[in-house]
Amino acid sequence: MVKMIIVPLTSYGVLEYLDALRDLLVDSLKRTGVKVEAYVWSEVLKPPVKCFNWERKQYLARCVIDHVRSYLQLAGVNEDSIVIGIGYLDGYEEGLNFVFGEAVPGNSTALVFTRRLRQEYYGFQPDFNLYFNRLVKEVVHEVGHLLGLNHCSNQGCVMSFSNSVVEVDAKSRFFCKECARRIRELNI
Numbered sequence: 719m720v721k722m723i724i725v726p727l728t729s730y731g732v733l734e735y736l737d738a739l740r741d742l743l744v745d746s747l748k749r750t751g752v753k754v755e756a757y758v759w760s761e762v763l764k765p766p767v768k769c770f771n772w773e774r775k776q777y778l779a780r781c782v783i784d785h786v787r788s789y790l791q792l793a794g795v796n797e798d799s800i801v802i803g804i805g806y807l808d809g810y811e812e813g814l815n816f817v818f819g820e821a822v823p824g825n826s827t828a829l830v831f832t833r834r835l836r837q838e839y840y841g842f843q844p845d846f847n848l849y850f851n852r853l854v855k856e857v858v859h860e861v862g863h864l865l866g867l868n869h870c871s872n873q874g875c876v877m878s879f880s881n882s883v884v885e886v887d888a889k890s891r892f893f894c895k896e897c898a899r900r901i902r903e904l905n906i
């Protein structure tokens with residue numbers, strides 16, 4: 719049984735999507751054959767100022783991941799639960815201009831930053847369905863990393879690497895056969 723906790727890091731751009739997101743995340747994983755439970759954390763866990771880089775106007779992913787995990791640990795969350803934080807924020811990692819998300823399998827925690835998943839970010843009209851679809855794919859992708867998967871060369875597979883929203887749009891929210899088999903091997 720894979721247990722997951724979905725933690726909102728902002729209210730804006732996140733809260734209204736969380737229940738639907740949880741259902742699709744669970745669906746994508748169930749199709750691989752693993753048993754899964756997912757909960758939405760009831761409070762918004764705003765990332766600390768120390769993780770914000772004022773020059774870049776971005777949050778350092780690794781810093782936020784450590785914060786989220788230690789906060790939940792203090793709140794009594796078991797180490798065997800996977801944690802995924804989601805925020806309408808922009809994030810980066812050392813050596814990269816930005817990241818859509820990041821996973822640290824060592825502490826079973828991942829993040830998805832959603833500002834760059836919005837059409838408005840690129841000067842287009844809002845498209846809430848498109849934003850939601852991108853959000854689901856990125857969350858499933860990061861959870862895939864937490865469950866032991868690396869990137870996949872199958873362009874339609876949710877584990878294919880995306881460096882732009884065009885690439886996010888090109889993939890599905892599903893694991894390819896090979897990735898699904900690997901998830902079962904590693905998590906049953």
Ligand SMILES: [Zn+2]
Pocket residue numbers: 859863869879
């Ligand atoms: Zn990845």
Ligand SMILES: [Zn+2]
Pocket residue numbers: 870871872875876877878893894895896897898
């Ligand atoms: Zn794959």
